[in-house]
Amino acid sequence: MAKKIPLKRKYEMMTRGLAWDTTYQDMDDVYPYDKFEGIKIHDWDAWEDPFRLTQDAYWKYQAEKERKLYAVIDSFAQNNGQLGLSDARYLGALKLFLTGVSPLEYQAHRHFAHLARNIRGTGAQVAAQMQSIDELRHAQTQIHAISHYNKYFDGLHDFTHMHDRVWYLSVPKSFFDDAVSAGPFEFFTAISFSFEYVLTNLLFVPFMSGAAYNGDLATVTFGFSAQSDESRHMTLGLEVIKFLLEQDEANVPIIQHWIDKWFWRGHRLLSLVGMMMDYMLPKKIMSWKDAWEMYFEEQGGALFEDLARYGIRPPMHAEQANNEKHRISHEVWAIFYQYTHAAGFHTWDIDDEHKAWLSAEYPDTFDKYYRPRLDLWKQMAADGNRYYNMALPQLCQVCQIPMGFTEPDDPTTICFRSREYQGDRYHFCSDGCQYIFDHEPEKYIQAWLPVHQIFQGNCGGAEIPDVLNWYHLNLGVDNMAYEGSAEEKIWNDWMATRRVGAART
């Protein structure tokens, strides 16, 4: 009988034991991407593999997860799981997530495959390879959810096309494009560390518990199935950072800049999640403000205390982000409320109970700054004059969100920042976005800003119906107020049928 190989040894053989240094070709020619960022690595063998997982074990483990997942997805579909939602308004949050984030899972799959090929440390290659496959799995499971919900609801019929064109989807798209067009170590810092390690809880915890509270079992299921992958991704994020910081002191300021940049980019991207939590979930889980305090101020605070010994300080604009926790969800909702005629999901007027909740959660800001406009909009809608903003908004050159964010010391004044570069003006929503531009203007002058593209005539025409057509959005079906929409009607009909059915039995 063959002697059983001890696990540790087997792991060594199946990972690092498979690697070699090239001799016919120069290693720098084989690995052309891992030096131009200025990161110095002296000893790849110092890389600690955070999880000793070999490919054969990985496949076995993932296959088991898939079996369970698809059993639940099938029964969800067979049992009309969509009827268990708390309310059809919940779909607004779901549509935004599935059209905004799911395509990023696929992008992550592609880019981790690229890293697996182009990083010269074997431990990091193996980790990137597994993450690449994880991300493909995440994309697939979310596409199953899209496919199911698309049978019953509007706005999910062409998500890949929309991701490349629709104005607000340019926010997540350009975020990821920024990361994949950077070098490998910036990508790791951006996605694995800043996003998956530092900020991920602010996306997945609220989103998955929001789904659970609101009866969305399809999302809970893919979220649950992704969770153990995510903990591997988080560990990888922290390992990469510590490894790079330990390799050379010259790496510290480079990494610090990337942390400053990607913290702010992530914070801006997550303002969409803040809006979902505070405005779009019919059954609330917690406010954005509470989530920010718990997951960034407390947990993030402890992390950066720990990283201080490497010479790393908290992200440059963290104080501003903390300051904005009372505002951003309200500011972003105002954007989507008034531009919902150009969106692939509905928005609605906020009822008194919901306003009371917002007032209790945001005692310093809600009644003073945000309630008055919600009241006016509701009144206008009641008068048959629902407010839609018929001009196009100014966008931030970096985060691409309409410039609806306010001055750090004044929630009633929009924060305008601008720079001249080579004779042209560029506008930013914040000091954070301006800081990012200043560091790499040659990158951000290339931004494909949806509003400007419309004015250049590149988006199907000059009128909103032309643009919606070019987006593949169905005017009067996918967009406009929830009140009076086809989706509201069909939902109410289903619920009425259910009540009749329940009364009979």
Add this chain to the structure above:
Amino acid sequence: MAVTALKPGYTGQNLDAVENFGPNQLVYLHWEKHLMFCAALAFPFPPEMPFGAIVGEVLPQFYGPHPDFEKIDWSTVRWTLDGEDFVPDLEASIGSQGVGHKSMLRFWTPGLDGLGDSGA
């Protein structure tokens, strides 16, 4: 270093150069303390357009839904152009008085600070 790039000397291309907008240039307008309008508004205006068309046509059309709009006393309105105090000449073209491509025009309406002075 204006970008971290694999290829030394790499440069990008500004997608929003004024030539890309045909006869127009981009202009941004913003009414301060009225955040019922969530952000500044973007417009493609020809530089020959008289400033009066902004005040007489554009602003009423897009800011008119706010109850404060009809209360504006235009003789007291304070403007800034790209961060500097500015007194517009309504008869002259926007281009001739320094409103350039991607210029930012902000205006304050004294005494009118939004719904219940909320800034909205």
